[in-house]
Amino acid sequence: MFYLPLFHRLAGSSCLVVGGGQTALRKLRWLVRAEAKIKVIAPEVDPEIQKLRDAGKLTIEKCLFYPQAVSANLVLVISATDAPNVSEEVFVAAMEQGVLVNCVDRTELCTVIFPAIIDRFPILVAVSSMGRSPTLSRSVRGWIELRLPNALGQLAELAGRLRSEVKSSLPSVDARKAFWEEVFSSKAADEAMYGSMDAAVAEAEKMMASASSDGSIVLVGAGPGDPELITLKGLRAIQSADVLMYDKLANPALLEYARRDVELIDVGKKGPREAVKEGSSDAARPSGTTMQQEINQTLIEQALKGKKVVRLKGGDPFIFGRGGEELLAAAEQGIAVEIVPGITAAMGGASYAGIPLTHRHMSQSVRFVTGHSVEHGVNIDWPELAKPEQTLVIYMGLVGIEKILQRLVDAGRGSETPAVLLENATLPSHREVFGRLDNLASKVREAEIEGPSIIIVGEVAGIPEQVQNLYTAAQSTTDNL
Ligand SMILES: C[S@@+](CC[C@H](N)C(=O)[O-])C[C@H]1O[C@@H](n2cnc3c(N)ncnc32)[C@H](O)[C@@H]1O
Incomplete structure (x- = not known):
């Protein structure tokens, strides 16, 4: 049986304890601590329980247990008696009324169990063996007890006092984590545990004033589409971001990994179709700045507020991703930038399509080029x-595909060279259009391709067909056996 550890608020809630001996007393002390509204049913009670009654902490009904004592307005019933069959009766009554029940030393009659507790309020450590060995739980409690300073609660008190002050003066989560780690092993912690809370607060405030509130920028490669292609390092950066800036090429599923209080900024760069229709992100906007300049500005503004800014970019930040421009803009302001590489569209797309980008007998090198420069550029060799x-x-080559492929043929590449266009590579919506230099463009137009696409030219683009033929041949040989 697996019991989920939860911490239960019982203040003002009605609880019933059946039994009046030492076992009942131990449970009652916790219920009193939790400020529950407690009733005890027992023919006789321990003098200590009587004292609790006299102090107004509980009421007592001196009688044997009767099932009607368990009503639906109770939140918890505890049976702490060894009188024969009483725990069974308590359990049945509790189940009928839908009330949580704990019968001491009878795990099979429990919907909730008590852990062994290490109490350094407000730090509580609960240890459980899922009811299998309370003795072992108590031993574990003993081992942990030895390691936890008695005055640990004072540290929690210090943290509680400074919490909102720290949050407003150190906006970055990383900076806050680092600050608290430093405080918990500093003189401030010693002062708190010696009980000099004012001195502890003053010491921690001094540390806060000198704590680094520098922001930083992390450029994270999100991969070409499939969210599982992000690196572990990229994922960790997303999880620790104060601000997460993303655009259309990064898979939105990755935003789910961010903290709940992250500030999400959609920097809304266009996909290839919209960029072509409306002009590229180099085009000046009404404000007179380009979209890329505005992105750089936002990155810098957020980092200067002391935040950890994660800029999530499709593929790899440094492959046709303008990561270099963002790095230079941040460096100009003296802001630290970390780069987390990603799988670029060429590599992700080729692998998912079964195309090795190099092959010992077909291709000794691979070049990544942009359709923009190839289509419009002068000085193209x-x-x-x-x-x-x-x-x-060829990245971003969809719009100029006819011109690009024709120029390659004119420059001497065989017109029958295999070529393929991969649209939405690595995503469920992916499409592949296979062809040759002399017919791929018309096939692509026929297929009405519109999503982000790369074109791969070279003998390796013929490998998926070869692989398919080999599988078919192997299958027919097996079928003929
Ligand atoms: C601005 S570039 C960004 C490239 C990105 N930094 C990378 O490393 O993949 C955008 C172009 O990358 C290509 N691209 C990005 N994701 C793609 C995908 N899932 N499938 C095909 N091409 C993609 C397309 O050519 C698209 O127009």
Whole structure:
């Protein structure tokens, strides 16, 4: 049986304890501590229980247990008696009324069990063996007791006093974590545990004033689409972000990993279609700045507020991702930037499509180029790009696909060279259009491709078909056996 540890607020809630001996007394002390409204039923009670009654902490009904004593307005019933069959009766009555029940030393008659408790209020440690060995739980409690300073509660008191002050002067979660770790092993902690709370607060405030409130920026590669392709380091950065800036190429599922109080900023860069229709992120906006300049500005403003800003970028931040521009803009302001690499669209897309970007007998190198520069650029060395035995991956090449593929042929790459367009690579909505340099463009137009796409040119783009043929041949050989 697995019991979920929960801490229960019982203040003012009605609880019934059946039994009046030492076992009942031990449970009663906890219920009194929790400020429950307690009634005890027992023919005789321990003098200590009587004292609790006299102090107004509980009421006593001196009689044998009767099932009607368990009513639905109770939140908890405890049976702490060894009188024969009473615990069974208590359990049945509690179940009928839907009330939580604990019968001491009768795990099979418990819907809740008491842990062994290490009490350093407000720090409480609860140990349980799920009812299998209360003795072992108590031994474990003893081991933990030895390691926890008696005055640990004072530390919690110190943290409680300074909590909101720390939150407002150190906006970054990382800075707060670092601050508290430092405080808990500092003179302030010693002062608190010696009971000099004012001195402890003064010491901690001094540390707070000198604590670093510098912000930072992390450029995180989110991978090409499939959220599982992010790195562990990238995921951890998302989890610790105070501010998370994202755009359309990063999978929104990744935002779910952020803290609940993270500030999400959609920097809304367009996908390829919209960017073409409305002009690229280089185009000046009414404000006179480009979208990229506005993103840089927001990154810097947030970091200067002392926050940890995570900029989530599709693929890898440094592959056609303008990560370099963001890095330089932040460096100009003296802001620390960390780069977490991601899987770029070429690598993720090729792997998911079963295309090795290099292959010993077909392609000795791979080049990543942008369709923008290839389509519009002057000084493009077309003969170089058209050389055989290399793989070309063209990002953002959808709009100019006809021109790009034609120029490669004109520059000498064979018109029958295999080529493929991968749309929405690594996502469930992915599509692949396979062809050759002389027919891929028309196939792509026919397929009405619109999503983010890369084009892979080279003999390696023919490998998925070869693989398929080999599987089919192997299958027919097996079928013929
Ligand atoms: C601004 S670039 C960003 C590239 C990104 N930094 C990377 O490393 O993959 C955007 C282009 O990357 C390509 N791209 C990004 N994600 C893709 C995907 N899931 N499938 C195909 N192409 C993708 C497309 O060519 C798209 O137009």
